[in-house]
Amino acid sequence: MAAIDLRAELRCSICMNIYTDPVTLTCGHNFCRVCITRTWDHQTESEYTCPECMQRFKKRPELKRNLTLCNIAEAFLHTHLERDNTGIFCTYCDFPVPAARSCVQCEISMCDNHLRKHDRSVEHTLVPPSTSLSERKCSIHKKILEYFCRDDAGCICATCCLTGDHIGHSLESLIEASDKKKEKLRLVLEKLSSKKVEIDKRVHGLQEHKRQLHEKAAGVTERVIDFFVNIRRQLEVLETGILGEIYRQEEQVLRPVVDLIQRLEIKNDELSRKMRHIEELCNMTDPLNVLQERESGTEDFCNTEMGGKEDRGRPDAQVHDISDLHVGPISETLRTLSDIITGLKKGIYMQEPTDILLDVNTAANNIRIAKDLKTVSWSLERKNYPNPSHRFQFNQILSIHSFSSGRHYWEVETSESGDWRVGVCYPSIDRKEHASIIGNNNKSWCLHRCNNLISLAQGSNSNQYSVIHDGKYVHLPHNISSNSFRIYLDYENGQLCFHELCDPIRHLHTFTTTFTEPLHAVFYVWDKMCGNGSWVRVRSLDKSP
Incomplete structure (x- = not known):
């Protein structure tokens, strides 16, 4: 609104x-x-007059440039031209003035002032400001394009x-x-709009999923940090207590020893x-002195040496044996902590592994x-096993027992050749069709090793590992x-x-x-x-990774 008011103030009447x-x-x-001249x-x-107030002048006034107004007008015009997207100006104006319309016949562009004059003079085809007016004419006859040929799809x-x-x-x-x-484009626009709405919904859903994952990860991180802070605090207390107990026992046992x-x-x-006194007596040459010295304390010494009262009261009777330093509970505490840390380093610290036994009644006829x-x-x-309705047709077998609650884990060893899959499935899985193979349906999840024949022939690493569910493969890097x-x-x-039992244990994928x-x-x-090299073995409970 302010720009419109300023334009009115800067407009020549x-x-x-x-x-x-x-x-x-x-x-x-x-x-x-130029206008007043x-x-x-x-x-x-x-008869010179002002076009605005009609004031008469006896002689032609001297024109003085309004420098301030000139600067304001140029600044306003420059700003207006920057905002003008076409960049097309009036053909007739001496100063760059944005064009309002363009005439196809004349191939010129005009501002509002010159356009009014052009409208009164001729009836030509006027279009929005354009620099490609020649494209609106026939290249052969140089006349305005008026029709559309549907056969040749051209104007x-x-x-x-x-x-x-x-x-x-x-x-x-x-x-x-x-x-x-335009009608066709509107139909296309509707389809594109619906697709965009669908994509927007998916993006929004993924962003929400991403946000929830961040929140969950942040929550788990916070709990883990608090957990380990508490563990460190308790370990510090335990360390201080153990060291204090060792110092106390040391002081108790060493006190009589020091005394x-x-x-x-x-x-x-x-x-x-x-002893020095006796040696001096032994070195005396005067017998009288030697005999007289016996009465001045030598007798006490002899009594002491011969097992007197002081010697019989052994002072080391109060000394504790080194076994009195009770390190058993301390060693047991350290051993327990060491076992916990060892278990954590190996990967998963959990309950004992679950015993898995194979159900022969579900085995396919081409497995042993x-x-x-x-x-x-x-x-x-x-093998021509009996053919109950729940036996698999393709190369697989179930465990005898199922899991409907709790946490469980089992470990398997696999062959270095052939193809194998290990995982879990619902008992309602199809047993006959090719889609019954674990991972190929929405009722099973598995880790898969595929032996690629082409790669093997080329001498490269032919082992390809992936996880599969509902026919969707995720290759493991x-x-x-x-x-x-x-x-x-x-x-x-x-x-x-799924984890790889290496050192340390490595997580592969989680469904x-x-x-x-x-x-x-x-x-x-x-x-x-077509060999007999593909096998899978469930590890026994007494084996450790």
């Missing part, structure tokens, strides 16, 4: 455009220098309709053709003094089961070198985790869902090389 080189008359009104050129001397002029290659073609006006195309050492050192000094019901392998020879794996099931939390049926462990084996 003669040309109705923004001031160009504005000058001020003595009456105070402003005009473009042309106006006065048509007036006689002594043509009236002459093209009567002569040339368009005679007899299906024609329609540009407006009709444009309306039809005894001091007493023995005193006695040792006394003995040394008496060991007597201990823990090893399954692929066989070229069909890890360089898996171990043939031992751990499957961890948390039924209530809907998690199935997260809501389990709706009991789950059986399931094993699939097959050898593309």
Whole structure:
């Protein structure tokens, strides 16, 4: 609104455009220098008047440039031109003035002032400001394009309709053709809009999922930090208590030892003094002196040496044995902490592994089961097992027991050749069709190793590992070198985790869902090389990773 008011103040009342080189008359009104000069050129001397207030001047006034107004007008015009997206200016104006319309016939652009004059003079086709006016004319006849040829899908002029290659073609006006195309574009726009809405919903859903994951991760992180802060605090208290107990026991056991050492050192000094005295007696040559000295303390010494009263009261009787330092409870505490840390370093600190036994009644006829019901392998020879309705048709077998609650894990060893899959499935899984293979349906989840024949022939690493559910493969980027794996099931939390039993244990993938049926462990084996090298073995409970 302020820009519109400013434009009105900066508009010359003669040309109705923004001031160009504005000058001020003595009456105070402003005009473009060119506009007032042309106006006065048509007036006689002594009849010069101001177009605004009609004030008369006896002689032609001297025009003085209004520098301040000139700067304001140029700044306003410059700002307006920057905001003008077309960048097309009036052909007639001496100063760059944005064009209002363009004339196709004349191939010129005009501002509002010149457009009014052009409208009164001729009836031409006016279009929004454009620099490509020649494109609106026929390239052959140089006439305005008025029709659309549906046969050639091009715009043509009236002459093209009567002569040339368009005679007899299906024609329609540009407006009709444009309306039809707009209708088609609206239909396309509706489809694109619906797709955009769908994508927006998906993006919003993924963003919400991302936000929830961040919140969950932040919550778990906070709990873990608090947990370990508490553990460190308790460990510090435990450390202080253990060290204090060791110091207390040390002080208790060492106190009599220190006392005894001091007493023995005193006695040792006394003995040394008496020994020096005896040596002096032994070196005397005067018998009388030797005999007289016996009465001055030598007798006490002899009594002491011969087992007197002081010697019989042994001062070391109060000394504790080194076994009196009770380190047993302390060592047991340290051993317990060491076992916990060792378990954590190995990967998963949880309950004992679950014992898995294979259900022979579900085995396909081309797999072999060991007597201990823990090893399954692929066989070229069909076994012709009895054919109950729940036996698999393709290369796999279920566990005897199922899991409908709790946390469980079991460990498997696998062959270095052939194809195998290990995982879990619902008992309602199909048993006959090819889609019954674990991972190929929405009732099973598995870790898969595929032996790629092409890669094998080329001499490259042919082992490809992936996890599969509902036919969707997720290839694992890890360089898996171990043939031992751990499957961890948390039924209530809907998690199935696969780990590689290396040092340290490495997490491979976790499926997260809501389990709706009991789950059986399931094993699939097959050898593309038509050998007998594909097998899977459930680790015994007495084996450790």
